[in-house]
Amino acid sequence: MRRLREEVGNINTAELKTLRAVYSLSKDYNYIPLTLIQNRIKGDVENITRSLAGKKMIQRRKKDYEGVRLTFKGLSVLALKTLSEMNVLSSIGSVVDTGKESVIYDGLSESGGEVIIKFHRVGATSFKKVKEKREYYAHSWIVLSSISAMREYRCLLKLSGVVNVPRPYGCAYNAVVMERIDGRELSKTFLEDPEFFLGEVLNQIKRMYRLGVVHGDLSEFNILIADDAPYIIDLPQYLNFSSPGGKELLERDVYLVLKHFRKKYGIELSLESALKYVRGENGRDNIWS
Ligand SMILES: Nc1ncnc2c1ncn2[C@@H]1O[C@H](COP(=O)(O)OP(=O)(O)O)[C@@H](O)[C@H]1O
Numbered sequence: 001m002r003r004l005r006e007e008v009g010n011i012n013t014a015e016l017k018t019l020r021a022v023y024s025l026s027k028d029y030n031y032i033p034l035t036l037i038q039n040r041i042k043g044d045v046e047n048i049t050r051s052l053a054g055k056k057m058i059q060r061r062k063k064d065y066e067g068v069r070l071t072f073k074g075l076s077v078l079a080l081k082t083l084s085e086m087n088v089l090s091s092i093g094s095v096v097d098t099g100k101e102s103v104i105y106d107g108l109s110e111s112g113g114e115v116i117i118k119f120h121r122v123g124a125t126s127f128k129k130v131k132e133k134r135e136y137y138a139h140s141w142i143v144l145s146s147i148s149a150m151r152e153y154r155c156l157l158k159l160s161g162v163v164n165v166p167r168p169y170g171c172a173y174n175a176v177v178m179e180r181i182d183g184r185e186l187s188k189t190f191l192e193d194p195e196f197f198l199g200e201v202l203n204q205i206k207r208m209y210r211l212g213v214v215h216g217d218l219s220e221f222n223i224l225i226a227d228d229a230p231y232i233i234d235l236p237q238y239l240n241f242s243s244p245g246g247k248e249l250l251e252r253d254v255y256l257v258l259k260h261f262r263k264k265y266g267i268e269l270s271l272e273s274a275l276k277y278v279r280g281e282n283g284r285d286n287i288w289s
């Protein structure tokens with residue numbers, strides 16, 4: 001584990017202020033003109049941005065005008081620094097997983113608890129391919145990633161205590177800090193007692209439904225199996241059941257869970273009866289009782 005202070009400590013106050021200014025102008029510009037940043041910063045922006053570019057936290061470009069934009073590293077450093085100031089995080093460990101739209105690290109909270117830091121990077125890969133003339137859109141991965149992190153954090157706050165989800169500890173920019181679940185992905189596990197776990201997964205979906213929440217991307221990859229219970233993760237795309245598409249996405253979530261348990265364990269349960277249970281229409285506490 002590396003102390004956060006060492007990890008992000010080598011950026012000074014002027015550099016931090018510059019990163020924050022670059023972030024806040026990212027909604028309006030792909031490359032932010034240095035002149036605009038200079039209006040917000042006391043120091044010599046030319047030098048500061050050169051130093052930040054050397055640390056790969058921003059990219060500089062001179063085309064029509066001198067401009068800069070944040071890199072994924074720059075955005076993530078901004079997030080770490082802020083989470084450290086918020087007393088949410090004290091150390092960062094190593095990469096646990098790299099997904100299509102996120103990078104997951106382990107770490108330690110201020111109180112020494114094991115946590116997961118999820119850095120969102122929505123659209124970063126696909127936007128790279130966007131042609132020069134459509135470059136206007138290229139900046140938006142920064143905004144989209146921060147929105148995605150905030151959505152996931154809000155959803156965890158809403159579900160925590162009712163549904164088995166990681167406890168949320170904090171959120172800043174593109175990063176969410178949450179409890180580390182000591183478990184493995186359902187996809188990588190062979191269950192001794194699949195009926196029990198299927199029943200428990202449906203129970204969690206039912207609890208989400210009672211709060212009006214549909215996961216929207218549920219499958220064996222977003223369920224972690226701990227010793228005695230399944231945990232639901234990966235919630236940035238959640239939506240309210242009552243919003244357009246909510247009903248269909250709930251059906252798809254349940255369908256994909258049933259499919260996994262049918263294919264891997266031969267458990268037959270109809271989509272209709274599982275949905276009735278989730279919606280509380282058959283009055284049962286457990287799908288099997
Ligand atoms: N709270 C957590 N505790 C333990 N492992 C986690 C946690 N959150 C994520 N992971 C691990 O990281 C992987 C990717 O996380 P996930 O939230 O599903 O992001 P992605 O959007 O990249 O799929 C998970 O499948 C799991 O193995």
Ligand SMILES: [Mg+2]
Nearest residue numbers: 099221222234
């Ligand atoms: Mg996932």
